[in-house]
Amino acid sequence: MTPNDLRTRRLRIGWSREQLAHSVGISVAALRAWEDGTTPISCPRAVEQLLSQREQDERPFDLPRAS
Helix, strand or coil: CCHHHHHHHHHHHCCHHHHHHHHCEEEEEEEHHHHCCCCCCHHHHHHHHHHHHHHHHCCCCCCCCCC
C-alpha cells in the first residue's frame, strides 16, 4: 500500500485522519507521516484489513432478484 493509496481509501470510506488513527491505535501525526510518505506504514496488513472491512461495510447490499 502506497501513501497515496492509504489517503485515497481513507477518504473513500469517509473517515478523518483522527478516525483512522484511533482505529489503528496510532497518533494523528503518525498517520499524517504515513500519508505523506515520510514514514513507512508500520503495520500495512492490519491497515489493509481495517480498510477492506470498512469498504465492504459501505457497499450496498445486493437484493435478491424476484423469481
